[in-house]
Amino acid sequence: MAARFLMLCASSLLFFLAAVSSSSPTNEYHSDEKKVFDVRNYRARGDGRWDNAYAFTQAWNEACQWSGGKSTVYIPLGTFYLSQVTFSGPCKSSITFIIKGTLSAPRDPNVIKQEEWIIFKYVDYLTVTGGGLLDGQGSYSWPLNDCNKNPNCRALAMNMGFAFVRSSRINGLRSINSKMGHFNLYSVEDFNITGVTVTAPGDSPNTDGIKIGRSKDMHIFNVTIGTGDDCIAILDGNTNLDISNVRCGPGHGISVGSLGRYKDEKNVEGLTVRDSVFNGTTDGLRIKTWAKSISQISVSNFLYDNIQMINVGNPIVIDQQYCPHGQCDSSGEYNSHVQIKDVKYSRIWGNSTSKEALKMQCSKTFPCQDVELSNINLSYSGLDGLATALCENVGGSVRGKIVPDDCRI
Template sequence: MAAKVLFALCLLLVFIAESQATKVNNLFNVMNYGATADGKTENSAAFLKAWRDACNSNGNVTVMIPRGTYFLKQIVFNGPCRGWTNVIIDGDLIAPTDPSFATDKWISFRYVKNLIVSGQGKLDGQGSSAWEDCNKNHNCRPSFPISMTFDYVTNGYIHHLSSINSKGGHFKTYGCENIRFTNVKISAPGDSPNTDGIKISNSNGVAIERVNIGTGDDCIAIISGSKNVLISNVFCGPGHGISVGSLGRDDGEENVENIKVRNCTLSDTTNGLRIKSWARTLSKPLKASNFVYEDIVMNNVYNPIIIDQEYCPGGTCSNKDPSHVEISDVSFKNIRGSSNTQVAVNLKCSAKFPCKNITVNTIDLWQNRGVGKLSNLCSNVNGASYGKQNPSSCL
């Protein structure tokens, strides 16, 4: 039922957003506000002037960033605005090379209702300097700027943008309602640290469709408070796969529920479909429930299907406790392709809160040359298997 409601909301959002995009009454071109497309002049003042005039105008408005290269430091586009706001980015936006030019965000949209962001341009985070510093420290967990964030945006439609070489992540939603990404292209080297493609946090009703992601961390990361998420027709690789988590590191996190991933391809990733939680005690258990993964293709993927409730990156956890994240009602259906690890399906659940109602239906995974015979592992998990199981199911 929840999936049907989400699908209907997405269709309604697309119809409204696309219809509004064709009914623009007011155009605010950043060039008319003093912007310079030479790749050197800092343009945040001009961009903000255009945004403020557009945001304060009645009716449907467009902020236009025409072709060219625009140097841009940290900028926040604040709402609320009076009508539908359409931001067309046809130029290339480049960030400073200094990793510390901003805190954790480069370009932000905040408190905006009815927002469209699109265009043929690209966001260039110029992340190589940040990665170089981080790669010298293998335990590096920096707060380098995310290229574009959406905070408390309601009815958002992001399409046909490209993001390359982000210093931190590429896109992030926080506190959003009904937001959709389509035909977005995300690219960073496979060894670039912490460059998540799209991160979803405390958001309800997120759709990610027809998106191509190659990066150095999770292609898509679904974390605390995410609900009613639909991911379809996504290509992921390189990267760390499509992940729920990590969850359960700190008290105060919120439940994650109703996640659907379908018709996706993962290629040369270090994980496939992953749910991960910290081996830590919480004052109140956290719930992760109602996940559906179906019609997924794996090409040369490490850990094609993995639930890891002993997550501890870098081996920094001195005292491991059973995870206090309760995982339940998870379905893996029609998953096929090649594995780069001998353990193809690894369901490693919490001894304190075992996984409940985990089903695997029609799984066909085979080993790459030299990997050896595949197997599955289960611990602290209750569930069932149906249909073809290659390798043999441990449920």
């Protein structure tokens, strides 16, 4: 009798637990601490044709204002066409933006009315990740770009921008065929870029890989960039940038500048570029300032260390006579007002496709100061002699073995 009673109790308990389990709401996307906002729930379509700008914006707005904990915007596999979109904060908490599929830009550049096709603004603790693809469809716009001969050329949209964003990161994205630059960063702070791949043809105009202005405390690590302009372009007002493990090529290398062209520019202080490879680029490590400069600023506290050059046109360049498109009245008449100082080149090695493998043309008015060359070994891949160096208005020191060795500083 007792055994039968226990069996009945056990059966009743199992039935009760099953009923509770089946009646409890389950959602694989959210809990009290984290919620995922899938763009498909806002009528996004991954068919490559439907404009998903409204759906993406709605998903972002709800995720950004979610006050129950961390939030995630989720873009699944598929091709999601976007005319243009702005993701604005501030947000209630940290937010993750996961891109698994492909985001496809308009072919017609006139559709995009803002500087970046996709932009994040006024957001803290943002992560953009997922391994997805940004396709700028730039090949349809490149024939319209005449910036190589027109200083007032039309600005086309960059693939993705970040403005006034802090304590954030990009990880594992791929960006191809931007109309102009790929990633544009302005006034960001404590920002990391890792595992990013940027691809555009070597002859695509003004398709900078990563462009940085007025930012500080940035880390760029383990990126692969092949494009038609600078792999990384560092503009005025940047402080404390650490760049390492970059594979650059094709492209124009890692460039600081051009600087000094406009009023109210800011100093560039604290740049490290290390453990990187330049392959088939027109330039390697380049600093360029306008000869006919308006602002008087400084470039200081730079370290370039352990860099390999493979068939690079100009491995080491300081050009303070930069003045493209004939914008100086007379060549050589002007002297840049940008002061370059405390720049160290250490363990730079490989080969140059131009005979002048090391070229430093500093300003007569503001000569370069405290430039240090240490263990430089650059050969010339041509058949008409050995590599040479040109150094003008440069003060500093030389340590270890230097090839070419005809640079007296």
